[in-house]
Amino acid sequence: MAEGTERIRVAVIGLGYVGLPLATALAAVGHTVVGVDVNAERVRQINQGQNYIPDVSDEELAELVAAGRLRATTDYEALREVEAIFICVPTPLDAMRAPDLSYIVKASEGIARRLQPGHLVILQSTTYPGTTEEVVLPILERSGLKAGVDFNLAFSPERLDPGQTGSKGWNVANTPKVVGGLTPQCTERAADLLASLGAPVHLVSAPRVAEMTKMLENIYRSVNIALVNELALLAERMQIDFWEVIEAARTKPFGFMPFYPGAGVGGHCIPVDPYYLSWKAREYDFYTKFIELAAEVNQAMPFHVVELIGQGLGRHGRALRDARVLVVGVAFKADVDDARNSPAQRVMELLLTRGAHVAYHDPYVPQFSIGGNVFYREKRTFQSLPLTDQVIRQQDCVVIVTGHHSVDYGRIVRWAPLVVDSCNATARVRNGREKIIRLGTALPR
Secondary structure (H helix, E strand, O other): OOOOOOOOEEEEEOOOOOHHHHHHHHHHOOOEEEEEOOOHHHHHHHHOOOOOOOOOOHHHHHHHHHOOOEEEEOOHHHHHHOOEEEEOOOOOEOOOOOEOOHHHHHHHHHHHOOOOOOOEEEEOOOOOOOHHHHHHHHHHHHHOOOEOOOEEEEEOOOOOOOOOOHHHOOOOOOOOEEEEEOOHHHHHHHHHHHHOOOOOEEEOOOHHHHHHHHHHHHHHHHHHHHHHHHHHHHHHHHOOOHHHHHHHHOOOOOOOOOOOOOOOOOOOOOOOHHHHHHHHHHHHOOOOHHHHHHHHHHHHHHHHHHHHHHHHHHHOOOOOOOOEEEEEOOOOOOOOOOOOOOHHHHHHHHHHHOOOEEEEEOOOOOEEEEOOOOOOOOOEEEEOOOOOHHHHHOOOEEEEOOOOOOOOHHHHHHHOOOEEEOOOOOOOOOOOHHHEEEOOOOOOO
16 A cells, blocks of 8 residues: 555445456555445355456455455445445446446435545546536435535546456556546545555546546547458458558557457447447537447448358358357457457347357357347347367357467367458468458458
8 A cells, every 4th residue: 555545444336347356456455345236146256255357366355355354245335334435337338329327326326325424436437528527426415415525526437458457467556547536635535545556646637537538548449440440351352461461560669559350349448438428429519420430340340250251151152041150259358258248249149140050169258148139139148168179060160259368279270161260360370271261361262
């Protein structure tokens, strides 16, 4: 803990991919933490010292629980026992791609009924600029307490890189924080608490500045991914290996950062954040055409992957209807177990609507649900198949959506009659390359 920082009691509302790493990090530096979550199974697991987030250390979580530094509950009454409260709840999109702030609203209402003078409330859920002041603030002030006078309110965006946290790289403890409070005192109190985690804290003038910072960080990635996705489609037509182009371009030591094409974008942030900002921008008679075009390009990629599958099957004299297709990798990025908004979902839905028989393998995601939308009406849940030689041989096509490093792609190419690779996972496979169709390259002759 930073020198001179007081150890306090902290509540973290929402114990998912953002909340549990934060709660663990706060407890690890000396704060006493209570996690609040509506999911009773999560609460039970934490209280028994059982971890369910890969980016949290199993041993550290168990030790903190055993020492009484971390516990969980479904009861919002626990907020009366703390000095600071973090809101780390989901912020999804509805069916029309409009922001769904219902989780933030419910959390704020739960806080408002227990809000006490001196409380510090920090929103971390990713959302559009203005949410802290326009949504959270009015709800909290229903308590009769005034923000900036009786309690403090701030926004500090989460910054997690799933699969690269913990001892592997950037984590809650070493990633710089950004924070903007309703008043200078709100900012100072929030910054002091965040600084106790050990990383630098950058102060901004208002919550909406911090909220826009998070939008910029993720839209930057969305736009650049869309750029390389579009160029990859052009490279296919021009019979250029776009993966080779990227490797050549990244040798430039300045002015270039590599991004990579794929079957689409997934996770919570990149497929969601552009729509949060675009929706809010309309209130100001402003249309974020560039941002929405990038989202449109990225959303089209699963359709293109299915087209490549159809083309590949056609070259083998097979139709997509009744073909057996195995999807390898349904997590939204390599080496994580998070399948939220994974492009594999749309790929599988499109294959099913075209009459294919679909299965999947993912060493990190044992169960995967799709459907319940306009692309595939039926809701279905699949179980991950073991990636045996027999399973591979039974397929008409194996499509690689997410390239987990633990998967033996040489074996897939050896036994599969056709492989469609959307993420260049087979780059180092030497034998059987005539069976591989890679996104961003010419079709094999």
